[in-house]
Structure formats: structure tokens, C-alpha cells
Amino acid sequence: MRKILFLALLLSAYVSAFAQQNKQVEMADVMRSSGKIYVVIAVIVIVFAGLAIYLFSIDRRLKKIEKEK
Amino acid sequence: MKFIYQTWWKVLAVLLIFYTLIAGFLLDVPHLPILHETIRNVYFHVPMWMAMFTVFTISVIYSIKYLNTGKEEYDLIAVECVNTGTFFYVLGLITGMMWAKYTWGEFWSNDPKQNSAAIAFLLYCAYAVLRNSIDEEQKRAKISAIYNIFAFPIMVVLIMVLPRMTDSLHPGNGGNPAFGKLDMDNHMRMVFYPACIGWCFTALWIATVRYRIRLIEYKKNEIN
Numbered sequence: 001m002r003k004i005l006f007l008a009l010l011l012s013a014y015v016s017a018f019a020q021q022n023k024q025v026e027m028a029d030v031m032r033s034s035g036k037i038y039v040v041i042a043v044i045v046i047v048f049a050g051l052a053i054y055l056f057s058i059d060r061r062l063k064k065i066e067k068e069k
Numbered sequence: 070m071k072f073i074y075q076t077w078w079k080v081l082a083v084l085l086i087f088y089t090l091i092a093g094f095l096l097d098v099p100h101l102p103i104l105h106e107t108i109r110n111v112y113f114h115v116p117m118w119m120a121m122f123t124v125f126t127i128s129v130i131y132s133i134k135y136l137n138t139g140k141e142e143y144d145l146i147a148v149e150c151v152n153t154g155t156f157f158y159v160l161g162l163i164t165g166m167m168w169a170k171y172t173w174g175e176f177w178s179n180d181p182k183q184n185s186a187a188i189a190f191l192l193y194c195a196y197a198v199l200r201n202s203i204d205e206e207q208k209r210a211k212i213s214a215i216y217n218i219f220a221f222p223i224m225v226v227l228i229m230v231l232p233r234m235t236d237s238l239h240p241g242n243g244g245n246p247a248f249g250k251l252d253m254d255n256h257m258r259m260v261f262y263p264a265c266i267g268w269c270f271t272a273l274w275i276a277t278v279r280y281r282i283r284l285i286e287y288k289k290n291e292i293n
Contacts (some may be wrong), residue, residue: 021217048090052083055274059079062281 099254102165103172110256112264117161118228119274124154127273129221132214144210145283147217148275151154154227155193157268162186168258173238177275182239183201184226191223192227208240240264 031038072078093112101108124239127152135143165183177183199216203209232239253261 037094041091044090044094045087048083048086052086055278056079058278059076059274062278063074065285066281 073280077254079274082267082270082274085263087158089260089264089267093264096256096260098257103250103264107168107172108257110164111253111264114161114164114168115261116268117157117164120268121154121157121161123269124150124157124272124276125221125224127276128154129218135210135214136218139207141206141287142284144214145287146216146280149279149283150276151193151196153272155190155197156275157272158190158193162190167259169238177239178238180232180239181235181237182232185231189224189227190219196220286289 031042081285089112093109098106098108128147131143131146131150134140135147165186169178169180169183170176173180190251196213196216200213203212
């Protein structure tokens with residue numbers, strides 16, 4: 001009985017030690033919080049920004065050609 | 070027509086979409102079974118169809134205007150609006166299939182909404198085929214304008230009316246509530262409406278760019 005209790009105590013210490021280790025590893029800055037969804041947002045925003053800039057540049061080139069006429 | 074050369078509404082469209090890209094992922098959404106996080110697709114899948122409807126409507130207006138006045142420019146606007154609308158149509162279909170795979174179980178489950186959307190898509194493919202098969206310019210413009218005026222109401226009936234009269238998996242049909250009071254709360258509306266406006270204007274923008282290119286081509290051919 002004593003041995004088992006001792007074992008349980010050791011085990012619980014082990015678990016808490018692990019929990020602490022986990023806490024130490026986590027270094028959550030903004031981009032890594034809540035499932036790293038911010039990274040996805042950043043990627044989509046970059047993609048759309050690229051597309052928007054592309055469309056604007058097409059528009060500008062077209063304006064130039066229209067003025068030549 | 071000065072409107073299409075202005076920049077402010079293009080900037081507005083881009084800003085609105087940026088807002089929906091960020092808010093659409095971060096704002097809280099209702100927790101619903103089956104849908105889970107895919108409810109956020111409302112911000113991206115539905116605006117594709119709204120954008121399509123916008124440019125198709127403009128196309129019909131200019132088809133009617135063409136028949137009234139016989140101005141070639143109006144015909145060019147109608148064509149390019151249909152072309153842009155077809156592009157957004159494809160995007161809407163594909164995003165819908167993707168969403169259906171993870172909520173209905175299949176990419177294509179022969180749902181009335183999906184089937185009639187596919188049929189209506191063929192209607193607009195036929196428009197392109199019809200146009201390309203006629204060489205004479207005025208005849209082509211006139212016939213395709215008339216076809217367009219007939220195709221639009223049929224498309225609306227196929228997509229919006231017929232699926233609602235039978236059972237469909239798609240929200241808004243056959244006793245299956247749309248994203249109305251039950252699913253969509255006011256938080257979602259704050260993102261959904263700007264998304265629709267933003268994508269409608271983006272579709273309009275692409276259509277105007279295509280029209281301006283076509284106008285230059287048209288004038289070039291006229292001189293030669």
C-alpha cells in the first residue's frame with residue numbers, strides 16, 4: 001500500500017513536471033495564438049493584396065493606352 | 070459612363086474585401102452542428118453568386134439598351150459582363166462543391182440546387198457558343214442580345230425558384246431555412262453584407278476593364 005502511494009506521488013510529480021515543461025516551451029506571440037489562424041489570414045490578405053495591385057496596374061496601363069488614342 | 074473610369078469605388082471594393090478577409094476569420098460565429106467553422110464560407114461562397122448576379126443583371130440592361138439604340142458599345146458591355154459573370158459562376162460552383170463535400174458528404178450529390186445551377190451554367194455557355202458562331206457583327210449583336218434577355222430570367226428561375234419548390238440540402242430551400250434568423254446572427258451580417266458589396270464591385274471592375282480592352286480592339290478593327 002505504501003509503495004503504491006509513493007509511486008502515485010512520484011507519478012503526480014512527474015505529471016506536474018511535464019506540465020511545467022510544456023508551459024515553458026510555449027512562447028505564444030500574436031501570430032502563434034488561437035490555432036495560428038493569424039498566419040492563414042496573413043496569407044490570404046497577401047494573396048488578395050497581390051491581386052488588387054495587379055488589377056490596379058492593369059487599370060493604369062489601360063488608361064495610358066486609352067489616352068494615346 | 071464616367072463612373073467606370075473613376076478609382077474611388079475600386080479602392081472601396083478592395084478595402085471592403087480586406088475587411089471581410091480579416092473579420093471573417095476572427096469574429097465569432099454561431100456554433101452549429103455539421104457546419105462548424107465552415108459557416109465562415111458564407112462570407113466567401115455567397116458573394117461569388119451575388120457578384121455573378123450583379124454583372125449578369127447589368128448585361129441584360131445593356132442588351133435591352135442595345136436593342137433600343139443599336140449602339141455597338143452596349144453590345145460590348147453586355148458580352149464582357151456575361152464573360153465576367155461566367156467566371157464568378159464557376160468560382161461559385163467550385164466553392165459550393167468544396168463546401169458540400171464536408172457538409173453534405175459529396176462534391177456533387179445531385180441536389181436540386183446543384184443540378185439546376187449546372188443547367189443554368191450551360192445556358193451561359195450556349196451564349197458564348199452562339200456569339201462565336203455568327204460572323205456578321207450586327208446580326209451577332211442582335212441575336213445574342215435577345216438570347217441574353219431570355220437566358221437571364223430562366224437562370225433566375227432555375228437557381229432561385231425551382232430548388233425552393235422541392236427538398237434541397239441547400240439552405241433556403243424546401244423547409245430548410247436560409248441563413249435567416251436561425252443561423253445568421255447580426256455579427257455575421259456585419260461581415261456578410263460588406264463582403265457582398267465588395268465582391269459585386271470587384272466583379273464590376275473586372276468587367277469594366279475587359280470592356281475597355283474590347284472597346285480598343287473594336288475601334289482598331291473599325292479603322293482597318
